[in-house]
Amino acid sequence: MTPMAFSAIPLPMSRPAWKRALVTGGAGFLGSHLCERLIDAGAEVDCLDDLSSGSLDNIRPLTARPGFRFLQRDVSAPGCPDALTGPYDLVLHFAGPASPADCLGCRLAALDAAGPGTRNALAVAERDGARFLLASACHVYGDPAAHPQREDCWGQVDPVGPRSAHDEGKRFAEALTTACATVRGTDAGIVRLFDTYGPRMRADGRQALPTFIRQALTGAPLTVDGDGSQTRSLAYVDDVVEGVLRVAASRAVRPVNIGGDDEVTVEEIARRVIHLTGSPSRLEYRPGRAHGPARRRPDTTFARELYGWAPAVPWEEGFKRTIAHVAEHGAPGACEPEVVER
Helix, strand or coil: CCCCCCCCCCCCCCCCCCCEEEEECCCCHHHHHHHHHHHHCCCEEEEECCCCCCCHHHHHHHCCCCCEEEECCCCCCCCHHHHCCCCCCEEEECCCCCCHHHHCCCHHHHHHHHCHHHHHHHHHHHHHCCEEEEEEEHHHHECCCCCCECCCCCCECCCCCCCHHHHHHHHHHHHHHHHHHHHCCCCEEEEEECCEECCCCCCCCCEHHHHHHHHHHHCCCEEEECCCCCEEEEEEHHHHHHHHHHHHCCCCCCEEEECCCEEEEHHHHHHHHHHHHCCCCCEEEECCCCCCCCCCCECCHHHHHHHCCCCCCCHHHHHHHHHHHHHHHCCCCCCCCCCCEC
């Protein structure tokens, strides 16, 4: 395939000195890392989260930092924009369940975060003239025929399947964000995030890597769906945060893929964990689940050429940091996996 033809968007030479940011879903895995990076950069941060899937443990070290404020609210609730006094110059909308598996028990709440939640976050950004960035996901591509996935891929999504609340919710949120940018001139952008890993991931059985780490550290079998041949592309959280903030610093409206080059099978992820932990664990194969994509890897040409972004943390270093965090702090949300987002 030839590279996509995008309109020229200037490469940001330096990151804006954001004074005050709103991060919805800020107590989640990725949201908490964004809050931390923004605080480190000197911004004041309002972290909004209803704690339905986020955790106070993720942001506890930030609560003593000057300029950080935690707001326990549902971004999709009526009147939420009025309670967020601002003014903000950056709004990062990362609220909502992190994966299709997370949505299975809260499908309506997931759609609320994508619909009314996105509308409310956009309203705050429009009110304050802030840059708005939507956290979308690789799941908008569904199980596409094209590989790797480029931003002009329309995808193949089942609108009524078990993954639909997450997948279609993200697609609607993208449509709403694009409509506001087109009709109202909202300074809004979209990042499509692929498989991200690192410290603070929940090891509750819904994502492969943290579940494998928890199992390996306890000597339990590492449970692999099917034959483990399905692939995922991993990117360490620090790299993803850097990509998100580079897109936020631009005025891009088009979706931008942010994800790793390390396309690897689920079986290989498990074997890497066993090797790095020195665990006696073995692999245990289980019947595979339908609806998940067989292969997943982003085409990040757009992010590389326009923003100079590329993953920098090697997988072995990223795995070691993640394993060390789980070994030191335990595995939040640990349970025997029943539904695993592979």
